Amino acid sequence: MKSKELAPFNNLVDAFAAMPGIGEKSALKLAYHIVSEGSYDGMKLSHAIEQAVESIQRCRKCNNLSQDELCHICSDELRDRTKLCLVESAKDILTIEKLGQYKGLYYVLSDIDTFDLVHLRDALKGVNELIFAFAPSIASDTMMLYIESQLEDMNLQFTKIAQGVPTGISLDSVDTLSLARAIEDRVSI
Numbered sequence: 001m002k003s004k005e006l007a008p009f010n011n012l013v014d015a016f017a018a019m020p021g022i023g024e025k026s027a028l029k030l031a032y033h034i035v036s037e038g039s040y041d042g043m044k045l046s047h048a049i050e051q052a053v054e055s056i057q058r059c060r061k062c063n064n065l066s067q068d069e070l071c072h073i074c075s076d077e078l079r080d081r082t083k084l085c086l087v088e089s090a091k092d093i094l095t096i097e098k099l100g101q102y103k104g105l106y107y108v109l110s111d112i113d114t115f116d117l118v119h120l121r122d123a124l125k126g127v128n129e130l131i132f133a134f135a136p137s138i139a140s141d142t143m144m145l146y147i148e149s150q151l152e153d154m155n156l157q158f159t160k161i162a163q164g165v166p167t168g169i170s171l172d173s174v175d176t177l178s179l180a181r182a183i184e185d186r187v188s189i
């Protein structure tokens with residue numbers, strides 16, 4: 001299938017295939033669509049990618065995706081600044097925000113192995129409840145215990161989202177009703 005003459009096409013297939021959740025077959029289908037009949041779609045996609053890559057950064061305070069130094073949640077004065085929800089990925093913020101029920105702040109623990117404790121402590125100023133919204137797993141339990149032990153002196157109430165979120169799957173795969181209930185029924189740890 002792959003020939004030298006079609007190098008740009010093959011590069012496009014490879015670029016799609018490198019994306020999470022896109023297999024070789026879908027990559028081929030997308031690339032084929034773009035070069036054969038979807039040149040407008042292709043240009044639109046290329047422009048959107050360029051704009052997103054150039055303009056989206058990490059929020060200085062919570063590591064959420066943001067167009068500005070502070071994300072729209074950190075800069076929203078109406079959010080409840082006494083609650084902070086710790087998530088494993090900025091994607092989880094999108095999932096929880098879609099439920100429209102949680103009104104506190106967030107913090108993305110982007111790299112679990114090397115996260116910056118001083119930075120997290122800074123984000124926790126004024127907060128009195130720290131909610132762990134991790135997908136249940138042994139690793140996340142260990143992480144919760146570790147973080148709790150490191151923040152012992154901060155006088156925080158530690159809670160986690162309730163059981164009902166199945167073990168081993170990411171939050172964006174949980175149905176919205178279960179996730180909404182899990183946040184509502186969070187338990188002290």
Ligand SMILES: [Zn+2]
Nearest residue numbers: 059062071074
């Ligand atoms: Zn933020």
